[in-house]
Structure formats: C-alpha cells, structure tokens
Amino acid sequence: xxxxxxxxxxxxxxxxxxxxxxxxxxxxxxxxxxxxxxxxxxxxxxxxxxxxxxxxxxxxxxxxxxxxxxxxxxxxxxxxxxxxxxxxxxxxxxxxxxxxxxxxxxxxxxxxxxxxxxxxxxxxxxxxxxxxxxxxxxxxxx
Amino acid sequence: xxxxxxxxxxxxxxxxxxxxxxxxxxxxxxxxxxxxxxxxxxxxxxxxxxxxxxxxxxxxxxxxxxxxxxxxxxxxxxxxxxxxxxxxxxxxxxxxxxxxxxxxxxxxxxxxxxxxxxxxxxxxxxxxxxxxxxxxxxxxxxxxxxxxxxxxxxxxxxxxxxxxxxxxxxxxxxxxxxxxxxxxxxxxxxxxxxxxxxxxxxxxxxxxxxxxxxxxxxxxxxxxxxxxxxxxxxxxxxxxxxxxxxxxxxxxxxxxxxxxxxxxxxxxxxxxxxxxxxxxxxxxxxxxxxxxxxxxxxxxxxxxxxxxxxxxxxxxxxxxxxxxxxxxxxxxxxxxxxxxxxxxxxxxxxxxxxxxxxxxxxxxxxxxxxxxxxxxxxxxxxxxxxxxxxxxxxxxxxxxxx
Numbered sequence: 001x002x003x004x005x006x007x008x009x010x011x012x013x014x015x016x017x018x019x020x021x022x023x024x025x026x027x028x029x030x031x032x033x034x035x036x037x038x039x040x041x042x043x044x045x046x047x048x049x050x051x052x053x054x055x056x057x058x059x060x061x062x063x064x065x066x067x068x069x070x071x072x073x074x075x076x077x078x079x080x081x082x083x084x085x086x087x088x089x090x091x092x093x094x095x096x097x098x099x100x101x102x103x104x105x106x107x108x109x110x111x112x113x114x115x116x117x118x119x120x121x122x123x124x125x126x127x128x129x130x131x132x133x134x135x136x137x138x139x140x141x142x
Numbered sequence: 143x144x145x146x147x148x149x150x151x152x153x154x155x156x157x158x159x160x161x162x163x164x165x166x167x168x169x170x171x172x173x174x175x176x177x178x179x180x181x182x183x184x185x186x187x188x189x190x191x192x193x194x195x196x197x198x199x200x201x202x203x204x205x206x207x208x209x210x211x212x213x214x215x216x217x218x219x220x221x222x223x224x225x226x227x228x229x230x231x232x233x234x235x236x237x238x239x240x241x242x243x244x245x246x247x248x249x250x251x252x253x254x255x256x257x258x259x260x261x262x263x264x265x266x267x268x269x270x271x272x273x274x275x276x277x278x279x280x281x282x283x284x285x286x287x288x289x290x291x292x293x294x295x296x297x298x299x300x301x302x303x304x305x306x307x308x309x310x311x312x313x314x315x316x317x318x319x320x321x322x323x324x325x326x327x328x329x330x331x332x333x334x335x336x337x338x339x340x341x342x343x344x345x346x347x348x349x350x351x352x353x354x355x356x357x358x359x360x361x362x363x364x365x366x367x368x369x370x371x372x373x374x375x376x377x378x379x380x381x382x383x384x385x386x387x388x389x390x391x392x393x394x395x396x397x398x399x400x401x402x403x404x405x406x407x408x409x410x411x412x413x414x415x416x417x418x419x420x421x422x423x424x425x426x427x428x429x430x431x432x433x434x435x436x437x438x439x440x441x442x443x444x445x446x447x448x449x450x451x452x453x454x455x456x457x458x459x460x461x462x463x464x465x466x467x468x469x470x471x472x473x474x475x476x477x478x479x480x481x482x483x484x485x486x487x488x489x490x491x492x493x494x495x496x497x498x499x500x501x502x503x504x505x506x507x508x509x510x511x512x513x514x515x516x517x518x519x520x521x522x523x524x525x526x527x528x529x530x531x532x533x534x535x536x537x538x539x540x541x542x543x544x
Contacts, residue, residue, distance in 0.1 A: 056189050059189075096472075111465065114469075
C-alpha cells in the first residue's frame with residue numbers, strides 16, 4: 001500500500017518527461033520526403049532522390065533520377081528536363097537544373113537543384129526515351 | 143524500500159522540472175510548429191561559411207589582413223578620399239544611411255550592408271557579379287564611386303603593399319609610366335587600355351583581381367550578429383526562461399506570427415539571414431529616374447561579358463564547379479525589375495529602405511507590402527495582405543527585435 005504513491009509519482013513523472021520530450025522534438029518531416037512515382041501516362045516508374053539527404057536550403061546540390069518502364073526494366077539513354085515550383089507561393093526554382101551525367105542502369109545525375117525556401121515544392125520531370133515522352137510530378141516538403 | 147522512495151523522488155523531481163518547462167513553453171505563445179519556424183530564422187541555423195573555390199585566398203589570414211587595409215584605403219580613388227569604408231561604415235552595419243550611395247558622385251542604388259555577405263551567391267542588388275571578389279573590384283572603376291582605373295590600382299599596390307602582396311601572390315611586375323587605363327573607364331582611359339600590350343593588360347588584371355580576392359577574404363569575416371529574437375528563440379528552444387535581454391513582448395511574438403504567416407514575409411526573408419538570396423519584383427518605383435532600372439533582367443548580359451566571373455580565366459575554380467553560373471535562371475520576363483531580398487538583420491536601424499532607398503520608414507515599407515500595387519514594369523509577385531492596424535504594429539515591433 002505504501003508503494004502506491006511512489007508508483008503513481010513514478011508513472012506521472014515518466015508521463016511528464018515523455019510529454020516534454022514530444023513537445024521539444026524538432027518539427028517532423030526530416031530533410032526531404034522523396035518518393036517513387038508513376039509518370040502521368042504510366043510509361044515510367046521514376047525514383048527521384050537527393051544524392052545527400054542532408055542537403056541545406058539555398059545550397060546547390062545533386063539529385064538522382066532512376067527511370068524504369070512500367071514493367072520494371074531500366075530505361076537507358078533518356079532525355080530528362082526538370083523544373084520546379086512552390087504551389088503555395090507561385091514562384092519557380094531559383095535555378096535551372098540539368099542532367100549532367102548518365103550514370104548507366106537507368107540512373108541520371110541531376111545538378112543545379114536549389115531550394116530557396118522551406119516548404120512544399122513541386123518537382124516536374126519530363127522524360128523522353130525513344131519515341132515516348134511522359135511527365136512525372138513529385139510533391140515534396142523540405 | 144528506501145531505494146524505491148529515492149527513485150520515486152528523483153523521477154518526480156525530474157517530471158516536475160519537465161512540466162515546468164512545458165508550462166514555460168506554452169507561455170511563449172508559440173506552437174510547436176511556430177517555434178520550429180522561428181528556430182529556422184535564428185543564427186543557430188546558420189551553416190558554416192561556404193567555401194569559395196574561385197578565390198584561393200578566401201580564408202587566408204594574410205589575405206584577410208591585406209583586405210582589411212585595402213577596405214579602408216582611400217588611395218584607390220580619383221580624389222584620394224573614397225574607400226570601400228566610405229559607404230560601408232563599420233559602426234553603421236557597413237552601410238551609409240544614404241538614399242543613394244555617394245563616392246566621387248552619386249550612384250543609382252542604395253549601399254548594401256555587408257554582414258554575412260560571404261554566404262551570398264550573387265552580388266549587388268541585381269546579382270551582376272557571381273563572386274565577392276569580383277563584386278569588390280566593381281566600385282573601384284565606377285566613375286561615381288572610386289573613379290579609379292585598374293592600372294592605377296596596380297601602380298598603387300606596387301608602391302604600397304609590395305611585400306604583403308608578394309607573400310600571397312608572388313612578386314609584382316614592374317609597371318612604370320602607365321597612364322590611367324581601363325576597359326571600363328572614360329574614352330581616354332579605354333584608349334590607353336587598348337594601347338597596352340596584351341601581357342601587360344593581363345598583369346594589371348591579375349593584380350586588380352588579387353586585390354578583390356583579398357578584400358573578399360576580409361569581408362567573409364564580417365559575421366551576422368546575434369539579435370534579441372535569436373536569444374529568445376534559443377532560450378525557449380532549450381527549455382530555459384529567457385533572460386531580461388532575451389525577452390520578447392506579446393506584441394513582438396504576435397508580430398513574428400504575422401511575419402511568418404499572414405504577412406508572407408518569409409516567402410523571401412527566410413533562413414538565418416532572413417533572405418532567400420534571390421530576386422523579386424514587388425512593384426517598387428525607382429528613386430530618381432522612373433522605371434529605368436530593370437534590375438536582375440539586365441545582369442545576365444553583364445555576366446556574359448564579364449572576364450571576372452567564376453568561370454573566367456582569373457578565377458581559381460574549375461569552370462564546371464561554378465554551379466551558380468552554370469545553372470542560373472535567366473529569363474528576362476521573369477526577372478524584369480527584380481532586385482535581391484536583403485537580409486533583415488538589424489533592419490530597423492537602416493533607413494531608408496529598398497534598392498534605391500525609395501521608402502523612408504519601415505511603417506511605409508509595411509504599407510507598401512500591404513497595398514501591393516501592381517508593378518509598372520514586369521510582374522509584381524506580391525498580393526494585398528489585408529493586415530489590420532494591430533497586425534501592422536505587431537509586425538513593426540517584431541522587426542525591431544531583429
């Protein structure tokens with residue numbers, strides 16, 4: 001019976017500490033929310049990720065686009081153009097990123113990415129392989 | 143049993159402290175999300191100074207020391223009375239409080255403050271320079287600023303800084319009896335420049351550029367200063383009660399919410415320097431010559447013909463590493479009459495405002511954004527805010543904490 005108050009205090013203490021830890025945790029979301037998407041007409045499956053997930057805002061950095069067909073085959077020799085915008089603010093990317101290297105195996109290096117504001121960005125890739133052109137859109141928050 | 147009691151007491155004490163912190167946190171009037179946004183605007187979020195591959199002496203102690211001397215050297219001006227420090231005054235946040243900068247004559251734009259300048263990618267209000275060293279030598283040859291020429295700079299450096307210079311960049315050439323010569327000067331100075339042999343022009347350019355690289359090395363040491371907002375957010379973030387010098391009033395906190403919310407200020411004034419380092423048209427008029435200054439839109443042509451860019455022969459960088467230039471957005475219609483967002487650190491003590499000092503007070507600046515009249519040229523990016531009198535007063539109070 002004498003243990004009960006101690007137990008209650010302990011439970012209360014643990015709860016309070018957990019609450020404090022939750023409240024002091026940095027904002028959720030992480031540096032990026034990269035994803036794999038089907039292209040609009042479902043010709044391609046595209047994975048688009050930053051080379052270094054710890055990139056800083058307002059700093060030029062590299063992304064990798066990995067392009068597969070809808071059946072999962074890697075797509076070589078594709079031509080990719082990139083643009084981006086912040087839908088909530090109506091402005092575009094401050095840079096004009098370009099594919100700088102075909103890494104082989106359906107992977108393409110894209111340099112010149114730069115985000116001059118934290119928030120939701122919409123990144124659009126137009127991909128041409130052979131006689132097929134399709135677009136894919138990523139909505140990401142960082 | 144005693145051990146259990148002791149554990150219980152410790153846990154209770156820790157728990158109470160945590161609860162006190164939570165209560166204090168709530169007292170700030172900031173939600174978890176707002177605190178995260180606020181934190182993003184503080185110096186705690188300031189990254190390490192980025193390297194400048196185009197400047198081999200960017201962080202060299204000797205270059206910093208030489209740059210500090212050159213920064214205040216009036217010997218590099220037509221009337222021996224103008225230096226960088228004439229307009230960039232240390233005790234005035236490295237600016238001059240004038241509507242338009244004054245050297246030998248009067249320029250068409252406002253002097254920019256320099257703290258944190260080493261973090262920038264583009265320089266001047268229109269970003270017509272892509273490195274700090276290339277920016278630093280621009281005003282020396284401007285007829286209305288230093289009014290000097292690069293040949294005179296070279297001769298002055300040989301006479302004044304021979305040993306310091308040689309330790310950094312190697313021995314200086316002999317350049318005797320060369321008249322004032324520059325491709326940027328008046329007609330006779332341009333003619334004198336054309337008359338010089340190619341290798342002499344190159345030697346002069348090399349000295350001129352190294353002077354810029356030294357001044358840039360010094361300017362990179364001008365760090366942003368901590369303000370009351372930084373101190374308040376840091377204290378709250380780490381669960382401490384802000385000290386007297388770190389306290390914000392309820393009105394100032396409300397002003398922060400307007401700044402990051404309804405006022406849309408963080409669209410452009412974000413990150414620890416409170417700038418996105420980019421170019422925007424907000425429908426401003428010009429100061430003296432209406433609608434003549436196209437801002438960023440005309441900078442691309444200048445960058446194309448500038449021998450002193452990151453990708454040029456006087457840069458220390460490999461051209462492919464000049465990413466800002468290589469991936470630059472350059473559509474005229476998107477950049478017509480756009481100007482760089484300045485840092486807002488210390489802004490209340492830096493009237494008049496905007497790229498040509500067009501607006502005298504911060505109250506009027508807030509009205510400008512609240513009204514958001516259409517641009518007379520180009521496309522304004524801002525829309526009316528509908529701020530109440532109370533919100534405008536709070537926003538002003540917040541700006542004073544920066």
